[in-house]
Amino acid sequence: MPVLALETRPRHFSLRNSDDEKTDGTGIEWVASKFETVMKLRSAHQEFHIASSALDAGQFIPNDALALISLWGALEALFSPSTSELKFRVSALIAAYLHDPGQERAEAQKRIAALYDKRSAAAHGKPRHVPDDLVASFNLLRSCLMKMINEGGVPMKDELQNRLFGAA
Template sequence: MHPLDDADLHAGLTGLELATDSVDLGDGVLLAPTHAKFLTPLTLVNTSPPSTDPLKPKPAFWQMGASEKNITAQLIIPRHVAKSFDERFELARFAVLVLRLWSDPGIGLHVVSSHRFEELCELPGNDRPFMVPIETRPRHFPLGTIDPTSVLASLKWVQENWRAAHKLYSSSTEFRLAADSLDAGQFVPNHALTLVSLWASLEAIFSPSTSELKFRVSALIAAYLEPPGAKRLELQKQVASLYDMRSAAAHGKPRHEPEHLLKSFELVRRVLLRMIHEAAVPTKELLERRLFGAA
């Protein structure tokens, strides 16, 4: 049994500044402002024998270095929403995934706690909080929104669409692979590996067959995202060019630039948002009908 199985889950978020009011996401899930500062030190514990010199007592530890993380918002998953910590944590992680997808990819999930973060320092001595650090790795390809002033307004879309997105995430392996590839991509130190992962998720949706992979994937993606016309043709050419970068990376000879990786992130994001809007993962039949203008 996990120590948080019988507690509400509080997910501490970085990079999201809320107004004074909380945001009810529905189904008991609440996004609320908070304040807390965490140090994430590398600590060396002194396990050497005590000094024989009484004037030189050994310290309990040496702190080697520390970085600060400011928790500015918390995602609250009440215990009645899911029966176990694992289920509540999976829901919190997915909610953060949707916030990154639509509101700001720079939002971080730093820690989960058994208590509200603004209460942690005021708890009585016999009430010990339980906390688990989550995202402690650096972002090797950090993403952010161009206009941070639009983040608060974007939360309405999250309110209206996260449950439909969660149904797709729970029922479709293709949607899950694309969403997880997009969400984890910032934290992978090898950019070629990220590029291959993003394109593997697109191939899973747009090319269940391996014949003429480059043209099939690029043509079907363009047909899915754009109506017939010049914009569709231009997008097909752009996607085909990006696919060349994926192929080079997959065969151990990467020649892509950061711009190619960024455009691949953006392409996967567009596909995910279209699937959420349509509440469905496109079938082979639907994609071919769109390709030939029959949908």
């Protein structure tokens, strides 16, 4: 794997944590403690590899519509069991993965579906997103990957279905 000096490439949007603060690069201890886990997940799960690559490269894609499509392509790779009802299925599975059953999950599904609409518009050549939509999509992918890293695994499609319908 080649090593690239990312510091020399321009970033095309600013990252913020969920509390709207810019990321500051702290947490190197966490990165060091999870490095082996991430490398195992990248080698064992193609969809995790795609998603982590999209997350790594997202800030450096000069066209924000293309960055949005890349981030959502990664989310689809992780959370798309089929091509039917893609918007609902992907948004519902992501919400079920990140949230326990209840109102918070239902609200998250609506927010995620709205972001998916922005992805669809960008993918079909009629972008309707604002910069915050790109950051929200980036943070959504980041949240999913962080949960997978912390749990040490990528959820299987049947596990996601069970979470969605409360069978887990």
